[in-house]
Amino acid sequence: MNQQRRLGLFVLLALLGLTAVGGWLLRPRxxxxxxxxxxxxxxxxxxxxxxxxxxxxxxxxxxxxxxxxxxxxxxxxxxxxxxxxxxxxxxxxxxxxxxxxxxxxxxxxxxxxxxxxxxxxGEAPETVNQPEPPLYVMLGMDIDADHTVPVSLERLPSAEKGAALTADVPERFSSREVYESQSPYSAWVDLKNEPGMANLTDAEAWDIVAYLWQRQPPPDTLASGQTLYEANCASCHGLSGAGDGPLASIQPTAVPDFTDPTVMLGANSAILQGKLLRGGMGTGMPNWGTIFTDAQIWALVDYLWTFQFTTEETIE
Ligand SMILES: [Cu+2]
Missing domain, CATH: 2.60.40.420 (Cupredoxins -  blue copper proteins)
Incomplete structure (x- = not known):
């Protein structure tokens, strides 16, 4: 190997070395x-x-x-x-x-x-919409108020049974607004007070409410709500929703029983959504608003109602 070639090789090796060192220095931190x-x-x-x-x-x-x-x-x-x-x-x-x-x-x-x-x-793109305040804020609801109602049920209201009874139910009961902002209990009272619905038994009116509530979630929402619930909520709230998960006993306050109609039927979807978004003040309930997307929060809200109403995944 003559002098020149040896020098060339040395320069090449040095360059390779520099590239390696440079790459290492410039690597993303x-x-x-x-x-x-x-x-x-x-x-x-x-x-x-x-x-x-x-x-x-x-x-x-x-x-x-x-x-x-x-x-x-x-x-x-x-x-x-x-x-x-x-x-x-x-x-x-x-x-x-x-x-x-x-x-x-x-x-x-x-x-x-x-x-x-x-x-x-970074700079926010101009097209970014200001996030809307949560529904319970817009509706002026106090999510910490006592929402218990004096309800006793002989059996779980059945959406399937309710579907067969809806012929005379006025259209307004089926609105998204009712589902979001009214409690099942108030919808039940309204139904019972409808002039054409005087013949309904209490249980039948509850079946209709079950139907009205369980037809709101879009397809597959209940399944994704269940997955989220089991992964994130069941450790305290229990798989069956009864507030008896393995960690319920160490929470600072009693974990609510979602299977108890007096607890749930006086609440509404906006309240449940608010509690999920914000968490429970003074309780072990964390806020999920920074973690779940809007759709995920709603899937959980929709799923929570299945602890009160028997359901078919797709009710038309
Ligand atoms: Cu960890």
């Missing part, structure tokens, strides 16, 4: 995020910064057990963080705002406290 049970610190850090349109690289580790990572209101699958490994992910936010990340693995009694926020900076 990843933020380290450590996961631990909430009692041991939860997410560390629990606040991240990002820019809209620029990737945010994260290196996730878990110190004590398996945790999961997910950002609320984003289209993504939860990402497991096995202990002792580094899990790398890249997030991309289209729009500025404050996003919530949370743990998706049940890691202990206060698991739901494992939340953090990502502040995404």
């Amino acid at each position: 990843a933020a380290m995020v450590q996961a631990a049970r909430p009692e041991a610190g939860g997410w560390m850090p629990d606040h991240l910064m990002a820019k809209a349109g620029e990737p945010l690289h994260l290196r996730l580790t878990a110190v004590d057990m398996m945790h999961g990572f997910m950002v609320g209101q984003m289209e993504m699958e939860p990402i497991d963080i096995p202990p002792g490994e580094t899990t790398e992910i890249t997030l991309l936010f289209d729009e500025p705002g404050t996003y919530t990340y949370y743990c998706t693995r049940f890691c202990g009694p206060t698991h739901w406290r494992m939340r953090g926020t990502i502040e995404v900076l």
